[in-house]
Amino acid sequence: MNYRLKDLPEELLPRERLYKLGPEALSNREMLAILLRTGVKGENVLDLAERLLADSGGLAGLARLSVHELSQLHGLGQAKAAGLKAALELGKRLASADPASRPVVNSPQDIAHLVMEEMRHLDREHFRVVTLNTKNHVLGISPISVGSLNSSLVHPRECFKEAIRRNSNAIILVHNHPSGDPTPSREDIEVTKRLADGGKILGIEVLDHVVIGDNRYISLKERGIL
Known part of the structure; x- marks a missing residue:
């Protein structure tokens, strides 16, 4: 069912949730919706x-998309693409301007918190x-x-580049x-071990492999696989 935003209770609307709870409480989807402001025909x-x-x-x-590439996506014209690109660029500049503000990862739960909602x-x-980095600050994702996860799709060269x-x-x-279901498959385990071996050669440690499910996650490090 393609519901309309005006059919939702006010407390579920992204802008109202931001005012009431602050930006930290909103998902990436909700934050993006605030930037876009309006949907398209058949899609709120x-x-x-x-x-x-x-x-x-x-x-x-x-x-990673240029403003031109963004404007070609269905639902985005030049105006929305420009606004979105500007917001993303501001975020990148803020992160690079203050390294201390970067998220710190000390546990699998920290990683899950970073990526789960998306x-x-x-x-x-x-x-x-x-x-x-050396202090476990996130440099990038x-x-x-x-x-499907397999060794041909996940090449060490791309992972460590x-x-x-x-x-x-x-x-x-x-x-x-x-x-x-975040239960790791045989392929997950094989790829993890292969990349961990590659990291040893390069001197870049593979600290963990976190598999994300629906509001659940599994750490291969905690499972003793790494």
């Missing part, structure tokens, strides 16, 4: 925001690498592949299970 702004995140591979995927709704497996570029001390692997 929350649905539009969810589709754009899913089709682009999340916020990181949207941030990745739990994806309809395909997305594999990402979280790069960390890089998309590696989309599709951003870590080397950012002079990262360690990385954490993250991917989602669209089924909602």
